[in-house]
Amino acid sequence: MSPTRGFAVAADAVDPLAHLKARFNLPTGPDGLPALYFAGHSLGAQPADASVEVGRVLDEWGHLGVKGYFSGTKPWVSYADDLSADLASLVGASANEVVLMNTLTVNLHLMLVSFYRPRNDRFKILIDEHAFPSDRYAIASHARFHGYDPREAIVEIKATGGEDTVKPEYVIETILSHGGQACLVLMSGVNYYTGQRYALSPVVRAAREVDCLVGFDLAHAVGNVPVNLNAADPDFAVWCTYKYLNGGPASPGAAFVNRRHFNDEAMPRFDGWWGHDIGTRFKMPDWFEPADGAKAWQLSNSPVLSSAPLRASMKIFKEADMHRVRRKSMALTAYLEAIIATYLSHRVDLITPSDPEQRGAQLSLRILSSARDAFDALTEVGVVADWREPDAIRVAPAPLYTSFDDVRRLAEAIGQAVGAPITWKDESPST
Numbered sequence: 001m002s003p004t005r006g007f008a009v010a011a012d013a014v015d016p017l018a019h020l021k022a023r024f025n026l027p028t029g030p031d032g033l034p035a036l037y038f039a040g041h042s043l044g045a046q047p048a049d050a051s052v053e054v055g056r057v058l059d060e061w062g063h064l065g066v067k068g069y070f071s072g073t074k075p076w077v078s079y080a081d082d083l084s085a086d087l088a089s090l091v092g093a094s095a096n097e098v099v100l101m102n103t104l105t106v107n108l109h110l111m112l113v114s115f116y117r118p119r120n121d122r123f124k125i126l127i128d129e130h131a132f133p134s135d136r137y138a139i140a141s142h143a144r145f146h147g148y149d150p151r152e153a154i155v156e157i158k159a160t161g162g163e164d165t166v167k168p169e170y171v172i173e174t175i176l177s178h179g180g181q182a183c184l185v186l187m188s189g190v191n192y193y194t195g196q197r198y199a200l201s202p203v204v205r206a207a208r209e210v211d212c213l214v215g216f217d218l219a220h221a222v223g224n225v226p227v228n229l230n231a232a233d234p235d236f237a238v239w240c241t242y243k244y245l246n247g248g249p250a251s252p253g254a255a256f257v258n259r260r261h262f263n264d265e266a267m268p269r270f271d272g273w274w275g276h277d278i279g280t281r282f283k284m285p286d287w288f289e290p291a292d293g294a295k296a297w298q299l300s301n302s303p304v305l306s307s308a309p310l311r312a313s314m315k316i317f318k319e320a321d322m323h324r325v326r327r328k329s330m331a332l333t334a335y336l337e338a339i340i341a342t343y344l345s346h347r348v349d350l351i352t353p354s355d356p357e358q359r360g361a362q363l364s365l366r367i368l369s370s371a372r373d374a375f376d377a378l379t380e381v382g383v384v385a386d387w388r389e390p391d392a393i394r395v396a397p398a399p400l401y402t403s404f405d406d407v408r409r410l411a412e413a414i415g416q417a418v419g420a421p422i423t424w425k426d427e428s429p430s431t
């Protein structure tokens with residue numbers, strides 16, 4: 001990976017996904033041109049056809065009223081079905097193991113009802129350090145609900161030896177060593193703060209070995225790195241669709257429930273009418289008959305308007321193909337890393353692992369002095385990134401709408417912001 005200006009030009013010229021940038025609306029920067037949008041790990045950019053999909057629902061609501069539930073181009077009663085199936089294929093699961101519903105934290109609570117089943121002295125939950133606070137709040141509240149002290153129940157899998165990220169072998173050791181006391185492992189697919197990606201299969205194998213159930217928060221993994229849930233075989237997973245999946249603000253979340261659990265009648269689950277078997281749901285029976293598979297976990301009728309933009313995004317994903325997305329993503333992130341290592345290492349540290357297999361698109365940067373000022377300077381010149389307390393600037397070159405030249409411009413802006421303007425090795429200082 002050559003940290004030169006010329007590399008960006010050459011890589012963009014042969015990028016098979018370059019044309020997809022035009023299928024997104026990007027925010028405008030202070031110069032009136034599209035901003036340098038590096039916040040796809042937080043909220044993905046808007047697919048240009050999102051308004052078409054939302055408009056279709058609004059039109060049909062206007063023309064059909066309540067009849068839109070059962071007629072129109074995509075009847076609302078089953079509006080989530082093909083989206084759930086698309087998501088299932090993106091995460092390597094069977095269609096009936098994935099359901100689009102609610103939002104991530106709500107889904108995590110529903111999964112914890114089913115999969116956090118502490119018994120006597122096996123009540124601990126293992127979770128990665130820097131897990132998203134909402135996940136911590138959710139597991140703490142379930143521990144409390146079952147009568148345990150969350151401070152005793154939650155065990156963090158922490159980085160050791162002053163490092164920022166956790167060695168994969170240490171994750172496994174920690175799981176194995178807490179076997180007798182833990183009943184659940186909940187890990188990020190990609191950690192939101194450090195950008196570290198955890199391989200799912202070894203975590204699942206270790207959890208199984210010590211008789212723990214295991215779930216993943218894939219908010220920062222889906223649409224970012226390849227995910228194969230059937231191969232990894234966890235018990236459950238949850239994710240949102242507004243980051244790399246570009247579903248729009250507060251678009252619905254999704255849940256994966258391993259088919260192994262479908263017929264487990266002893267498993268607790270909170271029920272609602274939308275989880276009822278569709279064949280008899282509208283006969284309004286008094287007693288609940290679960291729908292097939294993960295759909296049984298649905299509670300309420302599905303949020304059609306807020307799901308509509310995802311339809312536009314999934315079309316782009318299918319066209320792009322996740323393998324090509326990942327290939328470009330690895331190159332974009334490696335290019336940014338190489339520039340930082342070559343020109344800016346005296347001002348910027350990387351929190352994210354430099355092994356490409358242990359990360360997705362995101363790099364978390366630690367600016368070595370005046371970090372907040374550097375972030376504000378980036379914002380002023382039209383870079384959209386984000387700031388995470390206490391000291392990290394997170395940037396993610398999302399491959400569907402980021403070019404190599406965008407990364408080159410981002411790196412130049414970072415150089416300016418940290419007081420170390422870049423002079424490219426392949427240009428003379430005066431050009």
Ligand SMILES: Cc1ncc(COP(=O)(O)O)c(C=O)c1O
Pocket residue numbers: 103104105106132134135192217219220240253
């Ligand atoms: C890793 C992770 N988990 C959970 C959440 C919470 O998502 P929601 O607000 O959809 O519940 C987020 C939000 O950004 C997140 O990044």
